[in-house]
Structure formats: C-alpha cells, structure tokens
Amino acid sequence: MIESCSQDRRDNQVIQPIAQKFVADGRFAWLHSAPAADPLLWAADATAWAFGKGGDWRRRVKDLVACVVDLT
Known part of the structure; x- marks a missing residue:
C-alpha cells in the first residue's frame, strides 16, 4: 500500500518496470490509499x-x- 497523493501516476511509472524486472513470478501488487485509510x-x-x-x-x-x- 502506498499513500495516495498527487504523484500516484509517477509512482506507477516507477514501480511497474521494477516489479516486472525483479519479480519473476509476477506476484507483486500495490495500491494507492488515502493516508487516513490505514x-x-x-x-x-x-x-x-x-x-x-x-x-x-x-x-x-x-x-x-x-x-x-x-x-x-
């Protein structure tokens, strides 16, 4: 879980290629959430x-x- 803010799109652009490169089985997920949610x-x-x-x-x-x- 990542704190949702004005840079969610940029977070996704950074995380996605890294996850694809380093997580061989593809079992990696993330989501953005409001700070008060958790x-x-x-x-x-x-x-x-x-x-x-x-x-x-x-x-x-x-x-x-x-x-x-x-x-x-």
Missing part, C-alpha cells in the same frame, strides 16, 4: 521520513529499517 501508513511515513532526514533521526529508526533499495 494507520500503518503513518508509521511507515514517519520511519521513512526520519531515515531520509539522516543524522540523529536516522539513528533513532535504524533498527526499524531492514533494507534500503536505491532506485536512482
């Missing part, structure tokens, strides 16, 4: 923000982050 999005957003911010914020959440994939 409280777990709040936890993921906060963790991603803190990790991206770096410094002490990254230190605070580093044990929550199992893997980072750079798509650039």
